[in-house]
Amino acid sequence: MIPAPFEYDAPTTLEEAIGLLQKYGDEAKILSGGHSLIPMMKLRFASPERLIDINGIAGLSHISEENGTVKIGALVREVEAEHSDLLKKHFPIFEDVTHLIADPQVRNMGTLGGNLAHGDAANDHPAVMIALGATVIATGPDGERAIPIDEFFYGFYMTALQHGEILTEIQIPVPPAGTSSAYHKLERKVGDYATAGVAVQLTLDANGVCTAAGIGLTNVNPVPLRAARSEAALIGKTLTTETIAEAAKYASEDCSPSSDLRGSEEYKRDMVAVLVKRMIKKASERILI
């Protein structure tokens, strides 16, 4: 399978890339890791007239901590996130999620920025970023703009990125002590999209009372979903079996999965409930360790 013909640019600065995006508008697509876009182009689901390859732009591959915020450059590869000591220290969820994304070769190419900018509710990082309360930095002709993750996903392959903007960085607040996180997705085979996936970050105080909770759901809704009622059900409570069951029930009710080859709607709702319970337990056990 061969993509339809296209023009190709490989700018070496962000300014140049933004200029090209402004000039060519919807005709152009950003090429990052390419492991969502190129398969779509080969299948002719996508036929952009121009690719703007941003891989040669310096300064988009950092993972750093600054003033209580972890900053992840848009071109950080999945494999780099998988092995980052800084991410491991604050967010054990990254080891969970990167291990479950595609396979080692794809993780050598795929980027965190691309995983979000693709705007696919089947991708895994959207739910993780919802759980972690991330902010997406978009850089455009007028400079940088911070977009809270809850305002980033609009619809099927649609995000808040505007004409001429490139996703350049992901910022995640360093959580307080007593916080941990976990992710799991049910998949039919290695590298599959999730039948259902759940990301959880929890903060517990010294008495075991939950003071903060973030829960994101993968591939069970038209857009990546924050399980807001589930989060509210945990806050101010100790994590008893009943509390956890209530949070799981809300998530299974509030998502909107479609029946497909991966399972029926009913099955997926059940799996959301199971995974919410398990990830709350896993994240809270990591806090106690």
Place this chain on the structure above:
Amino acid sequence: MKEITITVNGTAHTLQVENRLLLVHFIREVLNLTGTHIGCDTSSCGACTILLNGKSVKSCTVLAVQANGKEIQTVEGLAPEGSLHPLQEGFKENHGLHCGFCTPGMMMRASELLQNNPNPTEDEIRWGISGNLCRCTGYNNIVKAIQYAGAKIRGEELPSTEPEFV
């Protein structure tokens, strides 16, 4: 069309290519290096795995223009002519292939795996080749072949290559 320079197995090639030319077609059809196979053509099977600047990637899902200025290693570049790389020896000694279609991709993936982790556990090997499909062997002999290559690279005593009868 774009002029690109790609170093393949140590030799630089400067050529005009169509933007949409896939790296695997560049390797197989432009350079006639047919050791890299096309299996699924959808980045699932790993038969087209090559090393791009030392990282294993699926060349069916990379454009040739993306490899401009970079170094590629294919299975033809694993060992000098007339000799075998420890992985090739491992696959031979352990019957790590039946039809052989997945073998080049398996070996290129395993070469990066052993580069990063010269002494992987069986679990690490199985996860490490999770992006490569084999429809003949049941994987056991592939895992043994990679263990054999690891031991050889580490300079340790080689594991038995006697087949196991269950």
